[in-house]
Amino acid sequence: MSSFRWMSAAGTVEVPLREGQSLAAALTAAGIRSFRETRREGPGRGVFCGMGVCQDCLVVVEGEPNQRACMTKAKPGMEVARQTFPGVPALPREAATRPGEAPAMPRVEPVDLLVLGGGAAGLTAAITARRAGLDVLLVDERVAAGGQYYKQAAPGLVAPMLDAQQREGAALVAAAEASGAHLLRGAEVWGAFAPDSLAVFDGNTTRLFAPRALIVATGAQERGLPLPGWTLPGVMTVGAAQTLWRSYRVTPGKRVLVAGNGPLNLQVAVELAEAGCDVVAVADSASMRSIRAGFAMFAAGPSLSLRGIGYLSALLRHRIALKRQALLVRVSQQDGALLATLRGPGGEQDFAVDAVLMGYGFLPANEVLRALGAAADHDARRGHLVIRRDAEAMTSLDGVYAIGDCAGLGGAPAAREEGVIAALAAARRLGRSIPAELDREGAAARARLAKHRQFQKALWRFFDAPRPGLALAEDATLICRCEEVTKGEIAAVMADGAPAIGEVKRRTRCGMGRCQGRYCAPVLAEWLAEAQGRPLDDRALFAPRAPVKPIAIADIVALGPR
Amino acid sequence: MNQTEVDVAIIGGGIVGLCTALELARAGQGVVVLDDGRHSGTTANAGSLHVQMQSRFIRMYPEQVAGLEASLPMYVAAAALWAQLAQDLGADVELRASGGLMVAEDEAAYEFLAAKCAREAALGLRVHMLRQAELERIAPYLGPAVIGAELCEHEGKLNPLLANQAVRRAMLSAGAVHRPETRVARLTREGASWQVQTAQGTWRAGRVVVAAGAGTAALVAPLGLCVPTVAEPLHMNVTEATGPLVGHLVQHAERMITMKQLAAGQVVIGGGWPARLAADDGHPQIQASSLFGNLGLAQHLVPKVGRLRLIRSWAGINTTADGQSILGESPQQLGLFFAVPGDAGYTLGPLVGRLAAAALLGRDGGFDIARFTPARFA
Numbered sequence: 006m007s008s009f010r011w012m013s014a015a016g017t018v019e020v021p022l023r024e025g026q027s028l029a030a031a032l033t034a035a036g037i038r039s040f041r042e043t044r045r046e047g048p049g050r051g052v053f054c055g056m057g058v059c060q061d062c063l064v065v066v067e068g069e070p071n072q073r074a075c076m077t078k079a080k081p082g083m084e085v086a087r088q089t090f091p092g093v094p095a096l097p098r099e100a101a102t103r104p105g106e107a108p109a110m111p112r113v114e115p116v117d118l119l120v121l122g123g124g125a126a127g128l129t130a131a132i133t134a135r136r137a138g139l140d141v142l143l144v145d146e147r148v149a150a151g152g153q154y155y156k157q158a159a160p161g162l163v164a165p166m167l168d169a170q171q172r173e174g175a176a177l178v179a180a181a182e183a184s185g186a187h188l189l190r191g192a193e194v195w196g197a198f199a200p201d202s203l204a205v206f207d208g209n210t211t212r213l214f215a216p217r218a219l220i221v222a223t224g225a226q227e228r229g230l231p232l233p234g235w236t237l238p239g240v241m242t243v244g245a246a247q248t249l250w251r252s253y254r255v256t257p258g259k260r261v262l263v264a265g266n267g268p269l270n271l272q273v274a275v276e277l278a279e280a281g282c283d284v285v286a287v288a289d290s291a292s293m294r295s296i297r298a299g300f301a302m303f304a305a306g307p308s309l310s311l312r313g314i315g316y317l318s319a320l321l322r323h324r325i326a327l328k329r330q331a332l333l334v335r336v337s338q339q340d341g342a343l344l345a346t347l348r349g350p351g352g353e354q355d356f357a358v359d360a361v362l363m364g365y366g367f368l369p370a371n372e373v374l375r376a377l378g379a380a381a382d383h384d385a386r387r388g389h390l391v392i393r394r395d396a397e398a399m400t401s402l403d404g405v406y407a408i409g410d411c412a413g414l415g416g417a418p419a420a421r422e423e424g425v426i427a428a429l430a431a432a433r434r435l436g437r438s439i440p441a442e443l444d445r446e447g448a449a450a451r452a453r454l455a456k457h458r459q460f461q462k463a464l465w466r467f468f469d470a471p472r473p474g475l476a477l478a479e480d481a482t483l484i485c486r487c488e489e490v491t492k493g494e495i496a497a498v499m500a501d502g503a504p505a506i507g508e509v510k511r512r513t514r515c516g517m518g519r520c521q522g523r524y525c526a527p528v529l530a531e532w533l534a535e536a537q538g539r540p541l542d543d544r545a546l547f548a549p550r551a552p553v554k555p556i557a558i559a560d561i562v563a564l565g566p567r
Numbered sequence: 568m569n570q571t572e573v574d575v576a577i578i579g580g581g582i583v584g585l586c587t588a589l590e591l592a593r594a595g596q597g598v599v600v601l602d603d604g605r606h607s608g609t610t611a612n613a614g615s616l617h618v619q620m621q622s623r624f625i626r627m628y629p630e631q632v633a634g635l636e637a638s639l640p641m642y643v644a645a646a647a648l649w650a651q652l653a654q655d656l657g658a659d660v661e662l663r664a665s666g667g668l669m670v671a672e673d674e675a676a677y678e679f680l681a682a683k684c685a686r687e688a689a690l691g692l693r694v695h696m697l698r699q700a701e702l703e704r705i706a707p708y709l710g711p712a713v714i715g716a717e718l719c720e721h722e723g724k725l726n727p728l729l730a731n732q733a734v735r736r737a738m739l740s741a742g743a744v745h746r747p748e749t750r751v752a753r754l755t756r757e758g759a760s761w762q763v764q765t766a767q768g769t770w771r772a773g774r775v776v777v778a779a780g781a782g783t784a785a786l787v788a789p790l791g792l793c794v795p796t797v798a799e800p801l802h803m804n805v806t807e808a809t810g811p812l813v814g815h816l817v818q819h820a821e822r823m824i825t826m827k828q829l830a831a832g833q834v835v836i837g838g839g840w841p842a843r844l845a846a847d848d849g850h851p852q853i854q855a856s857s858l859f860g861n862l863g864l865a866q867h868l869v870p871k872v873g874r875l876r877l878i879r880s881w882a883g884i885n886t887t888a889d890g891q892s893i894l895g896e897s898p899q900q901l902g903l904f905f906a907v908p909g910d911a912g913y914t915l916g917p918l919v920g921r922l923a924a925a926a927l928l929g930r931d932g933g934f935d936i937a938r939f940t941p942a943r944f945a
Binding site for chain 2: 110508550551557561
């Protein structure tokens with residue numbers, strides 16, 4: 006087995022790796038969980054989101070700091086170091102600059118349809134748009150398309166398909182590849198300047214696309230829940246744990262606890278149990294006893310409901326305790342393990358585990374849409390923005406469509422139908438006549454979408470539970486993971502003149518870090534709304550800024566072949 | 568509608584308004600700061616302390632060079648006042664008198680800087696010309712494109728996020744009242760005093776200080792005054808934090824750029840690349856061409872910043888009229904005072920606040936402000 010070198014203050018070790026694994030996966034498999042140092046003294050940070058969003062797992066790769074371990078493929082012989090704070094003392098090497106100056110702007114590349122995101126929604130849209138005769142460019146930030154729902158095995162990883170969900174995703178990816186759509190993988194959309202001006206770093210150069218129609222299918226990220234210990238290495242989202250297993254065949258630890266709210270938690274608990282983990286409990290804040298919601302779910306989506314029942318019976322089979330109306334209230338470190346405390350109707354209970362998986366539902370990854378200025382409404386009950394769309398998934402911006410979870414969390418089945426609907430609408434808009442067969446498929450997609458939405462509503466009712474907000478956070482609990490800003494620090498600023506969210510940001514640095522406020526903004530906005538009576542709308546959040554995700558300056562200005 | 572009486576109403580809660588309020592409150596005046604806070608330059612400021620003449624102004628407005636030169640002693644005093652204020656506030660605002668380098672890429676630009684350096688030295692500035700070998704010693708981060716630079720020892724940087732708060736706290740503890748998110752709708756004279764109308768109520772003030780930056784023109788036009796302030800939206804960027812890299816405030820002899828590193832390690836890149844005002848609400852917004860141009864130039868000058876990731880770019884508003892400050896009482900509207908700084912407004916903030924307060928109190932602020940009179944535009 007090949008290996009790479011891991012260097013930290015504790016010394017240098019060889020970490021075994023399997024072809025295709027990310028650094029995060031290989032390190033986790035080796036029992037290494039703390040990847041970087043923080044400003045405040047402590048155990049550091051490791052994998053949290055597992056999907057390139059949180060920026061917690063930064064390591065130094067071959068002298069290059071600020072590399073996301075979850076997004077970096079491990080290679081034999083690599084030198085990887087635990088990152089010190091705030092970075093490395095000296096940057097290793099100079100960027101490759103050409104003599105003279107780079108051109109001021111990239112050449113603008115026109116395209117019929119640009120699809121952002123290669124998950125269930127984006128892939129379906131690309132396939133349909135091709136069939137309707139459009140030139141299609143699909144951009145996905147991952148090397149393996151499929152998105153978070155279909156989570157494909159990493160390229161190069163030799164492993165059998167795990168289940169029908171992964172097979173369905175593989176078929177969709179294959180269909181997209183065969184469709185004639187141009188798939189740009191491992192490419193980051195970092196600038197959304199206008200609907201016809203989108204900057205993409207393709208791994209080599211930055212390109213500026215001017216699509217005639219734009220379909221945004223950027224999916225969702227998991228919601229964070231600030232509670233004592235939520236930044237400890239070993240505490241991660243259920244999605245991160247699922248990626249470790251489904252994409253890299255690594256489990257987050259031997260003994261794991263799953264806590265939060267929603268059906269994904271049940272699924273991941275079962276998957277990890279089948280992978281050999283000792284899942285000590287699954288805690289859900291909901292009672293999951295609404296018979297009415299159960300019936301409604303079954304009526305709208307019998308096969309998905311059966312899958313859910315299957316997960317519940319698998320929990321029984323694996324003797325995994327399902328704790329209803331139970332909250333994870335804190336996590337601490339004890340004797341090299343994590344001590345997780347659940348609070349349920351019967352009182353508090355401690356579990357010593359290797360990993361704590363938090364799953365509190367999702368937040369739409371709507372940064373591109375917000376940056377472009379698409380109108381949105383805040384759904385107070387669900388606690389996120391919902392992009393305003395017409396019946397064909399077009400936003401308030403002409404020719405800009407939002408489909409799948411980025412528009413407002415509808416689940417993967419709905420995302421696929423929206424992909425069909427939006428692609429046909431875009432094709433019509435660009436003057437293509439739609440063949441009768443495709444037209445019928447569009448109508449069928451519309452009918453199924455109505456069912457999926459009914460199912461999703463019933464599902465939410467079934468898992469309905471109050472969102473804890475900041476109730477579990479203590480004064481010393483970090484709200485902003487990146488800039489390490491505590492609840493107490495924010496409370497002090499809020500008591501001094503009731504400042505708006507932008508002013509809270511400027512006074513505390515909350516939201517100014519590498520994740521760009523993705524985890525702290527929603528809870529902070531809700532807190533401010535409650536404390537100050539401000540309306541919860543787009544303006545209640547941090548203003549959307551370029552870049553969409555952090556990107557090296559050298560990559561931004563790489564405007565020609567290097 | 569509730570009405571409140573106050574000695575002085577200050578319109579604008581940017582660094583100038585806050586500093587003016589601090590001075591006046593300490594002098595025993597009853598002060599309210601009415602702060603719209605939406606179009607402020609201060610909250611978007613990147614914290615350069617400018618002293619040497621910025622080449623972009625010399626290039627853009629050659630007719631203003633005489634005025635720029637005449638104002639140079641003010642910039643020296645303003646930088647010194649910032650240092651004094653930081654000490655006086657007892658707060659760490661990350662003020663560093665690191666020195667500022669204006670770099671040249673060719674001999675012609677070097678000669679341009681050398682001539683500027685000589686004029687500035689004659690006016691009493693601590694400035695020197697440095698060749699590549701000397702630069703390599705004090706600024707090894709500069710890339711091979713740079714062949715020389717003018718070093719201005721007075722220059723440096725501070726963290727506006729910390730400085731704004733420190734001044735605000737000091738102002739509050741001196742007894743001034745701060746009303747954020749309060750936009751002044753109308754300013755009218757009533758006998759010997761002024762009525763300042765806002766959506767949150769009307770204030771009656773003995774005197775008014777207009778410290779509204781680019782908003783000044785529209786605010787005083789109904790009074791028959793012409794004070795032609797213009798909003799100049801500008802682009803800024805900040806990288807993720809890293810170890811010490813860029814030691815100075817870096818500028819360019821011919822092109823628009825400022826670069827500096829905050830104490831916490833982030834590199835801030837700006838320097839005058841244009842942004843635009845949104846059509847709907849006038850909020851400043853970035854434009855792609857400035858992002859590419861500004862960052863391309865940054866990497867060209869300091870190649871290692873290419874390795875750093877950009878975290879955020881944003882746009883703020885610089886106020887410009889004729890490049891000079893607008894200071895003192897309006898001869899047409901007695902009791903109405905102006906406190907609008909000239910170029911590099913954040914650097915000038917505390918000094919302009921002090922001079923405006925001195926004018927209002929009838930004291931000597933240490934500078935003759937007659938040439939900054941708002942009446943010069945009439």
